[in-house]
Amino acid sequence: MFSAFANCLKIPELRQRILTTMALLFVARVGAHIPLPGLDPQPLQQFFADQAASGAGALLGLYNMFTGGALLKGAICAMGIMPNVSASIIMQLMVAVVPQLARLQQEGDVGRQKIQQYTRYMTVVICVIQGLLLLGALENPGRLFPGYNEAHYGPIVIAHKGWFLVTSTIFLTAGTLLMMWLGEQITQRGIGNGISILITVGILADIPGAAAQTWQLFFAPIGTGASFGIFHAVVMVALFFGVTAFIVALTQAQRKIPVQYAKRVVGQRVYGGQSSFLPLKINYSGVMPVIFASAILLFPQQIMQFAGAKFNLPFLLDFASKLQSGSVLYYTLDAAMILFFSYFWVSVMFKPIQIADDLKKYGGYIPGVRPGEPTAKFLDFVMTRLTLFGAIALTFIAVMPDFLYQKISLPQRIAYFFGGTGMLITVGVMLDTMRQLETYLLQRHYDGFLKKGRIRSRSTTMAGFNDGAEAKNIQPLLIACGSLLAIGLAAWVIKFFSQS
Numbered sequence: 001m002f003s004a005f006a007n008c009l010k011i012p013e014l015r016q017r018i019l020t021t022m023a024l025l026f027v028a029r030v031g032a033h034i035p036l037p038g039l040d041p042q043p044l045q046q047f048f049a050d051q052a053a054s055g056a057g058a059l060l061g062l063y064n065m066f067t068g069g070a071l072l073k074g075a076i077c078a079m080g081i082m083p084n085v086s087a088s089i090i091m092q093l094m095v096a097v098v099p100q101l102a103r104l105q106q107e108g109d110v111g112r113q114k115i116q117q118y119t120r121y122m123t124v125v126i127c128v129i130q131g132l133l134l135l136g137a138l139e140n141p142g143r144l145f146p147g148y149n150e151a152h153y154g155p156i157v158i159a160h161k162g163w164f165l166v167t168s169t170i171f172l173t174a175g176t177l178l179m180m181w182l183g184e185q186i187t188q189r190g191i192g193n194g195i196s197i198l199i200t201v202g203i204l205a206d207i208p209g210a211a212a213q214t215w216q217l218f219f220a221p222i223g224t225g226a227s228f229g230i231f232h233a234v235v236m237v238a239l240f241f242g243v244t245a246f247i248v249a250l251t252q253a254q255r256k257i258p259v260q261y262a263k264r265v266v267g268q269r270v271y272g273g274q275s276s277f278l279p280l281k282i283n284y285s286g287v288m289p290v291i292f293a294s295a296i297l298l299f300p301q302q303i304m305q306f307a308g309a310k311f312n313l314p315f316l317l318d319f320a321s322k323l324q325s326g327s328v329l330y331y332t333l334d335a336a337m338i339l340f341f342s343y344f345w346v347s348v349m350f351k352p353i354q355i356a357d358d359l360k361k362y363g364g365y366i367p368g369v370r371p372g373e374p375t376a377k378f379l380d381f382v383m384t385r386l387t388l389f390g391a392i393a394l395t396f397i398a399v400m401p402d403f404l405y406q407k408i409s410l411p412q413r414i415a416y417f418f419g420g421t422g423m424l425i426t427v428g429v430m431l432d433t434m435r436q437l438e439t440y441l442l443q444r445h446y447d448g449f450l451k452k453g454r455i456r457s458r459s460t461t462m463a464g465f466n467d468g469a470e471a472k473n474i475q476p477l478l479i480a481c482g483s484l485l486a487i488g489l490a491a492w493v494i495k496f497f498s499q500s
């Protein structure tokens with residue numbers, strides 16, 4: 001597998017795409033650390049650090065994870081890419097129910113570009129509304145975060161409130177539009193799935209903090225609380241690998257429908273007479289139902305909590321607290337939305353009638369099923385039941401971190417990496433990214449990531465391609481990347497031990 005990653009840098013086009021993706025991700029991470037003018041994030045960070053054990057601020061914990069910690073840093077990209085995801089969900093739902101948008105989508109690239117333009121306009125509207133409510137709520141942090149004492153921690157907004165509200169709303173909107181543009185550039189010029197990769201990098205950015213907190217769990221000083229033992233360590237490692245393996249199996253699992261092709265005589269040649277199969281994935285929609293459900297739940301939570309804190313409306317704060325993780329209403333809505341969006345995605349993307357017509361056109365049929373409409377009904381029957389199992393499995397994985405947090409008192413920062421939305425998105429995006437990289441490798445006659453043994457070139461007679469020359473060209477790049485990685489790890493270790 002490591003040789004496959006090295007081979008990725010030997011392909012000029014793929015190397016350029018990887019470096020472009022890394023550069024754009026670097027810009028996104030820089031935007032997650034630039035604070036808004038007139039805002040002091042230190043009091044908010046100190047409050048969350050003090051209240052981590054009691055679960056205070058759990059309502060914004062998932063959103064902060066999606067933004068890669070930008071929310072607690074008060075950065076210009078504090079809203080992240082989630083407003084664009086919400087706008088995309090709303091637009092997809094409108095395409096399914098509004099005939100004008102449905103006809104526009106069927107017009108090809110021109111129609112899709114028009115819908116994408118509408119999605120961008122809707123993103124701006126959502127950013128303005130959400131930014132105004134968020135900044136207005138930060139002016140009264142005691143209402144937004146129960147237990148926050150401004151006399152003890154200090155004010156969060158230190159600038160003139162009127163001017164701060166206007167300028168910071170513009171900055172937050174621009175930050176989200178920057179993230180949206182970076183995602184589009186990664187999709188076009190990078191390795192694809194730009195929006196998903198930005199969300200994944202934001203989730204993975206919390207790994208050092210989670211690792212440090214895990215270290216403190218097992219090596220807590222005497223008198224600071226009960227620490228975990230070796231039994232807990234073994235269980236956590238086994239659970240981590242077990243959940244990861246289950247997510248990978250769920251993502252890759254498929255049911256193979258046998259397809260038989262009849263023989264056809266064209267001139268003096270005989271075509272067909274072969275057996276094949278039609279792969280139907282158990283989790284056909286991937287991580288999209290989880291992303292959609294999380295975005296739908298986060299959006300009203302934030303609106304109600306920010307509006308309640310801004311205008312001092314306790315009933316909105318109470319209702320928002322009922323929608324946070326740990327409540328029965330949250331789990332019910334989360335499971336219902338995952339189920340709904342799983343079937344919604346399948347209904348949009350999976351076309352059994354078209355598949356049946358294509359099989360009939362090329363002389364294919366499913367043994368025991370008549371061609372045409374019966375084949376379409378059979379495929380719809382099978383996919384309906386596969387989708388049900390996939391949605392139940394997604395729901396089970398989504399509530400795993402909450403179970404660990406509620407029952408085992410595992411900190412939320414660590415529990416997020418034992419399943420849940422973040423783990424599903426990370427594993428799904430990583431697998432999809434590896435498949436795209438593997439496509440480039442196979443085009444250049446290299447083995448993929450899952451081949452055993454040493455990965456080497458299958459053909460050494462490719463015109464204009466010299467393995468030795470390419471290897472020499474990338475050696476300085478590999479040395480530079482390795483040196484930067486070593487320096488970064490050393491700096492993190494020194495900072496961690498100096499603080500402890």
